[in-house]
Structures are given as C-alpha cells and as structure tokens.
Amino acid sequence: MSTRTFALDGYGPRKRSAWNRLTARDSVVWRMDWIMLLSGTVLAVIGSLLVYSATRNRTELNQGDPQYFLVRHIISLIVGVALMGATVWLGHRRLRSAVPVLYGVTVLLALAVLTPLGATINGSRAWLNLGGGFTVQPAEFIKITVILGMAMLLAAKVDAGDREHPDHRTVLHALGMAALPIVIILAMPDLGSVMVLVMIVLAVLLASGASNRWVIGLCLAGALGAVLVWALGLLDEYQINRFAAFANPALDPAGVGYNTNQARIAIGSGGLTGKGLFEGTQTTGQFVPEQQTDFVFTVAGEELGFVGGGLILLLLGVLIWRACRIARESTSLYSTIVASGVIAWFAFQAFENIGMTLGIMPVAGLPLPFVSYGGTSMFAVWIAVGLLQSIRTQKPIAA
C-alpha cells in the first residue's frame, strides 16, 4: 500500500487536517471527475423540478401536499450523494473483498420480494415493503452487485497476471453468477431490469476480453431466451400489450396505447422551447401516467421543449463520455469491467426510458437515471457514480 493510501486513511506519516486532506492538490476530492459530478448534479436538479411539476397536482398521490414528492426526492438525492461519497471513501478495491457478501445480500433481498414481503406495483412484484411507507427495489442494487461480482470473477486471474484473458471456466462461473438474479427478477416479473441486466452482462463480457464465442453465444442465447419467454407464455398480458402498442401506437388509444400516445403528445406539443415549467397542459392535466417515475422525460419534453430535452440528453452524454474515459484509463481489468458495466447500465437504461416515451422502444418500467423519482434507483445510480469516481481517484498499485 502506498503512502497516499495511508494518508487517505488517516494513518500517514504526515498528519494533515481533514480539510487539508480533502483540499490538497493530490487529494481524492481534487482528483474526482468534476465534469461527471456536475452533469449528474444538474440532471438531478432538473429531475427535482420535473418531479415537482409532475406531482404537485396529483392530489390522489401526494396526499394533499404538493411538495410531498419533491421533499422525498431531495432526501433521496442527498442520501444518494452521501452513498457516493461513502463509496469513494471506501474505494472500489476495498469493496472488492466484500462483493460476495453484497451479492448474497441483494440476491436474498430479491428473493424476499417474491415472498409475501414483496409489494406489487403496476403488475410487477418488484418492491420490498420495509414498513412505514418505505419500499425498496432490490433489482436496482443487483445491477451493482452483478457488475462487481462478474468483474471480481472475470478479472481475478488476469489482474493477478496469470492469464491474458478470462478462461472459459471463469466466464461460465461469471455467467452463472449473473443468471441467478436475472431469473429471480424475471419471475417478479421486472422485464425492464432484466433487459438492463442482459446489456450489463454483455458489456461486462466484452470488456473482460472474453472470447468472441462467448459474446456471440450470449447474444444468441438472449434471442433464444426471448423467444422461449414468449412461446412459453411467461409474460403477462399487460407486457404483451405493451409490445403490441409499440408495434402499432394507434392501437386502441384509450387502452394499451394510451400511455405511449399521451407521452408522445406531451413531448411533441413542447416544440422548440416548451410550454414553460409548470405550464404543460398534458402534465398539469395528468394525461401521462407514471409521469414522475418512468415517464418523467415527458415533463421535460412538454414544459422545456427540445431545448430542455436536448439538454438532458447532452448531460447524459457528457456523463457517459466521462465514464468511458474512466473505463479506458483504468489500470486494472477489474475496474475496466466495473466501469463498462456501469456505462452499459446508464446508457441502455436511459435509452430504453427515453426511447419508450418517444415511441421508439416498447414500454418497460425503468426509471431515467439521475432524473426519475424513486429512492432505490437514486441510491444505486449514485453508488455507481461513486464506483467510477473511486476508479478514477485510486491510482494503480505500484508495480
């Protein structure tokens, strides 16, 4: 361990004040990716406004308090940022040793969802009731632990310098490790999270340098799995309907297609500069269901227009671009894989979420990272940012 690491931990030979340690030129804070942080923060601020706009009139949801959702959203945001700080402080390397435990805990939580402890929202049993009005969505944390778990397995031999690329056995282990939670989540069923997890697994395998055969095989397996799921009737009717409405948005505008149709009207009517914050007729009229969570982008589209929607896309782009830089500059395969997994997660989830509001993706229940209302998602996203920051701030182990 380097002296700097000791300094970070407060055991360094040169005793510095906490403030000095944080502000010093070579400190963690100084070395963090501020562009990424700033993008994430601006997205979160925009998100807070959008959530407020979407919920201040929904008296049947906000229990008569227009700020009900806003306050909870900001609390979640603060907790999320704190979790990021904690992650950076711990460092991804130290977390590496805890991965098996974290993985086990999240899988158990996911299993608990399927027991009577779970709560069903919108036909999906994806929430765990914590009591006192608090619910948690274990699938969000599983995204992290699957990334970390696969990275740990796949990078173990390579980072130790034993092999150039992960061997087949390791890949098989890693896939098996990812498959267990995916099956559990599929049983919920939380199709959106399954799709994100599959993309994560794909990106992780790519980044790990696993043989092309695995990558191609996984793609084929994914396709086969989709066909099987369809053929065996594992999907609920509402999920099939979502796909049907995607294929033909004009289909029954009052029923299946209602959501997508209203979302598109909201966004389309925003025009270049939007109708102004809190001025959207689709939003105040509550024509778009789930507008503070899965369909939060419609608020931006309607009230802030192309300018606002474009800004969100730009900020997401900047954030992901910085994440890609971190992936490229990371010094170990482990951190490369972790960063790639997070990139795939953010990018695909954002694409699916915004894509479904724009009518180019089928509807699947997924929040927009950084923007949507929802505590678990917020925590998970900011922990992931913490992992990226930690990869950036932790210098390679001296060879």
Next chain:
Amino acid sequence: MSNIPETGRTSRVTIRLIAIQVLVMSLLLTLGGRLWYLQIRNGDEYQKEAKGNHVQQVVEPAVRGSILDSRGVPIADNETRLVVSASRTELMKQDDEGEAVLERLAKVLGMEAKTVKQKVRLCDAKTPQPCWNGSPYQPIPVTDDAKPKQALQIRERSEDFPGITAEPEAVRRYAAPYGANTAQALGYLSPVTDEEIEKAKDTDSPFLPSDEIGRSGLERTYDSKLRGSSGVTRYEVDNLGRVMGEAESEKARPGSNLVTSIDSRVQAVAETQLDQAMKNARKEFDKNTGRNYKADAGAVVVMENKTGRVVSMASNPEYDPNAWVGGISGKEYAKLTGKDSNYPLLNRSIQGLSAPGSIFKVISTSAAVKAGYPFNGNYECSSDYKVGGQVFKNYESKGYGDIGLGRALEVSCDTVFYRLAHKEWKKDGGNMPKKGARDHFYKTAHQFGLGEKTGIDLPNEVSGRVPDREWKKNYWEANKDAWCKQAEDGGDNPSYAEKIAKENCVSGMKMRAGDSINYSIGQGDTLVTPIQMATIYGALGNGGTLYDPTLGKAVISPDGKTVNEIEPTSHGKLPLTKKTLGQMDKALQGVATRGSAAWRFGEAGWPQDKIKIRAKTGTAEVAGKQTTSWLATYTDDFTVVMTISQGGTGSGASGPAVRNIYDAMYGVGEDGGIDKKKALLPKPQAALPKISKDGTIVPQRDKRPADDGAKRRVAEPPAESPETRREAQAARHEGERQQRQRDGARQARTTLQIAGGERR
C-alpha cells in the same frame, strides 16, 4: 507479457471499449434525432392534439327569439317539452348497433320499432324520409312529445337504455293565436346539416351541431337575428375529465325577438275567409268546363298602403307548422311535399303565379294615358273586336258604346283596351317592329314593378313575367328547336298542336297583334303574384309609391333595450301624375259602387260614405284550366288582394271573402253600420308593442273569445249543408281537446322536473 500495455489491458479489450463507447453514443444520438422529429418536425400537430386533449366544450344552446304579431302576441315561440333522443355514437358502440335498445325504447314510447329505427338512421341519397338529416354526432330526437311517465321509465332504467336521454328541452311552438296559423309566412326550422356547419365555420355566426335553422318564411329571413348565439364554456380538464379551470368562454346570447306587422286576428279572419271562399267555389258549377270549380289554391294579402307592411298573408292549402317541430315524420313529410299534396309549403302570396286578368287594367289604363290617350276621351266599348280573322270577345262586359277610360275600368270593358293596345302595336311597327319601339303597355308594366321581385322580406319570392319583346325572343330561343321539331313531325297533315308549333317555330320570336291585344287585359303570358298586385294597388292608394312589402316591423333585443325598427323602403313610383292617380282612384271607387264589384260592396250595404273602398275584379283565363279569380281592393289605409286558382270570377269567388275581411277590420255590421268596438283594425297599428322592464314584450290580447270575429263573419255559403256545419263543429272541438291536452302535458312536465330535481 509484452503485449500488455501500461494500463494492464490487451488491445482486444481496448477495441471493445471503443466499440461500447461508439454504440452508447449512437444510442443517445438516436434519441436526439427522434426528439427533433417529434418536437420540431411534427410539433404543430401534437400541439393541436394536446389542446383537444385538455379542453372540453360544453355547449349551451341559445333560446331562439320569438316572432310576435303587431300587438305583441307570440305567433312563434318556445315551449318546454320532454324530448327523448338517441345518440348514434353510443348506439353504434353496442354489439347489435343499438337494435335492442331501440326496440325497448319503441315499446316504452308506444311507437313502432320500425319508426324509431327510421328516425335515427342517417339520410343519404338512397335513404328516403324519415331519416336524420343533421350531424351524426348530435343526439337525434325520437320524439318531443314523451309523457312524463315514459321519460321517467327511461331515466330510471338508464342501464337498459344506453345512449338514450329524456330531457325537457325548449322546442319551437307555433301558437296559432285566434286560430291564425300563418304557416307559410312563418316558415319552419330544421336541423343544421354537416355541410352547413362546415360552411359557416369561419363566419361570425358558426353553427353548432345541435342548431336548427330557419328553412323558409320569416324563420329563414330573420334566422341570424332570431337564432342568437350558443354559449360555449371551455373547461380545462385533466385525464379523468375533472375540471381544472375555465378557459375562454362565451355566454349563450338568446336570439332577438321579431315583431311583425301581422295582426293575428286579421290573419285568422283572412285564413278562414279564404278557406271558406274556396269551399264555396267548389260548390259552384263552371259552365265552361262542365264541372264544379276546383278552387285548388288561393292567397290573400292584407297590406298597409302607406308603409307596405303586411297585416296578414294567407295561403291555401294550409298546413300545421308544428309538424316540423322535433323532426318531421315520413308520412307528414309526404303529405307536405308529395305529388298529391298540392304543395301546402308554397306561400302562394309570393310564389303563386297566374295571369292577372282584368286587375291588370290599371296598368293598361296608365299605359294608355302615358301613350297620350286622354283619360276622359271617348273609346268604343263594343261587344267584340276583330283583327284579321280573329275575334276578341268582351269577356266580362258587354257593349257600352263610347266611354272614357274610367268607365272602361268600372265596367271592365275589354274591347276599349284591345283597341288601344292594337293601335299602339301598329304604331310600334306591327309585325315589322321599328327600332326603339315605345312599347308603352310593356314599359308601364315594368314601371309598376311587374317581372321583378317586390323585395318582400320572405325567401324565394318569384318575379313573374312581363311578356315583352325581349322575353318573347329569349323564350323562342329556348324553345324553337322543340317547336320546329314538333312542326316537322306533323308532316302534311298536322294536328292543331302541331300547327301552333309550326307558327311558333316560324314567328314565335315576334310580338303578334293577338299577343298585344290579350296582354292589354291581363291575359296571355303575363304572370304576377298576389304580393305584386298588392304593392301596385297599395301604391294607387298611397299616391304612387311602390313599397317593398315587409312582415318584419322591428327586431328587439332580448333585454328589450335595443329596438331596431325596420323602416319601409320603396322600389319605385308609379309613372302617373297626381291627376291621373286621382282619376283612376275615382274609377276604382266606381267599380265598388256601380261597377263589377258593386254587388259585393256599394250595393251590398257597404258604408262607402264613411270608408271609401276601391276595387277591381279580375277573371284570368288559363289554358286547360278553370278561370282564376282576382279581386284587388284598397281603402285609405289598407290594400286587400285575393286570388283563387280555378275559383271562378273575381267578384263571384273572392268578393264575399274580401268583403268579410273588411267588415271584420272596420267593424262593419250586416246593416252597414260601423261598430267601432268590434273593429279589429280600423287604422294601421303604428306603435310597437309595449316592452316591460325585464325586456319581455307585453302582448295585447283581445279580450273577446278567440275566433269570435272569424266565426261570426264566416261567409255563409248559399246553402250550408248540415254536414259541413257538423264538420266545423267537430274541428272546433278537436282544437279545444288538443289545447286541453297541451295544458295537461305542461302540468305533468312541471311535476317531472320537480321529481327529477329530487332524484339528483
């Protein structure tokens, strides 16, 4: 491990990282492109959709203004009725397209299921009446005469009647005060069509699908004023239709009321008298045709001389304008428009055409004076007049020797006018007309307003015709091919019709001597309407001004604050000097006292010394039909013109009726005494009805029992059979029974409204 770079990564991983990066960025670019497509490319379209999404309109129909008579008595107003309507959009959603619901509804209403289904089907080229001609999105009235019990049944069992509503609604009522139905002058309403809605969309007065608009009569002419404007409340609503706020709204503005110059009491008398005169004529034997007179149609116009205001306007056959209210049934429609209906919808006062007969002679007299023949000159009144081989008879008159033009009018001597017309025709060149022929007889007719519409404030007035050279030429151009072909078909042995066709083919464009001669006594191709003759005789009575006849007298805003009086306007002056007018007036007095109408007036107890009456009788020949009876009369204040098609002679058929109308107006008794208390309208009603502070117009109703005047004066036919008397009585009882029923229904309705209120 030389191939592991400083970062500890193989090139395979590096390449794949770049691939991931490119992939991820292209996803975001896809989103950006799609966002641009939705918001910038198609933004307008979505903005429209968003607007339609969150704004809901609630339409409050405007109450249509009333049409009142000159004393403020409503002749067309609104009453509340229980209307049962069916929504096609709702019915079409049902599996059997509403079949079962309509059958149940028919049972409740006691109607035939077929009738109900026909009423709610949409009209198109292949669907005969009854059918719905309005917007398919508008609830279609099935009946407007539901009993409260039926309405309650429909409301109580709303689950059995999806798409069916039973609501009290304001519907038009033609009240027929004093029994005056005034049908053709009032006109009727019918639902607005989709095309009309589309057409009026961007105008100042757009239509709503629920609107009814005036289709004829006063309802049509004054439609825009009577209709008012519907109120639209635009609510901003959320996804569940909950109201979030009110957007720009317009209040319903009720339509203005129209005060007319119609006096319903006089109207009632005129209608009864016309009808009675026609009935009597049908009992008269026509020697010319060897059968009784048909008297198939008739009209009478009572007009104020000095303003052109129409006091009453009756057209027979009549119909009940209430038949249109709430949608007309197929049977009813056929009765009004079918081949055998004799077209009661026609307003014969302004749409009935016939040759004027001798009442035209005032024009011929004027023409003669204009042509330089002195009024008091000597003109031979022989019993006939020969031109070439043709004999023109003195129809209504006999030989009187040499007489003046005034006396010629009095005794209606045809031959005097034949001679003058023939002379003028020859002066104008005869069969080889000069350039710039003076054509006095034709020009004068034009100056009297014939061949032109009078400009009355009723739609679809016809202009009639003056058969002058220009008309002859145009008529020949239009028909010569048919005539010449018919003449050719005749070959060497032509029939009478073919001979005529040949003559027409060769010289039909020419004004022949016979044309001019016939024309001078109002026979031949001349066509006039009763209203045209009324304006002419009115002008003779007012010193020469041809007023545009009007029924509308004032448009009064619903609050009573704005009163727009409709001022009399004229379309010309008679081309006569004061002297000639005076001479003519005197001659027409003579007609009433010692001329052709004397046996109806001067010699029948008319108080000519107190109320000077002028008259001119006319009996027009119509090829292939019985003669048309004409009687044109005026006093100092009023003009009365009556005509009966195929009714007989002027004084014979129309005389008693016109006399009775005057008797009623002036209160003239059988002995010739004047009872001012009984006089309905001895002077024109100049003042408008009183308007109370809340804007309602106070009707000045006669205290005497309704119909009294009319009944008392019904012209007794020479020998009234007991049957007709019984019929009249039965009809009267029927009217009373209906009135009682209406009152009963109104009471029941009030009860239902209260019941409905409690239920809510």
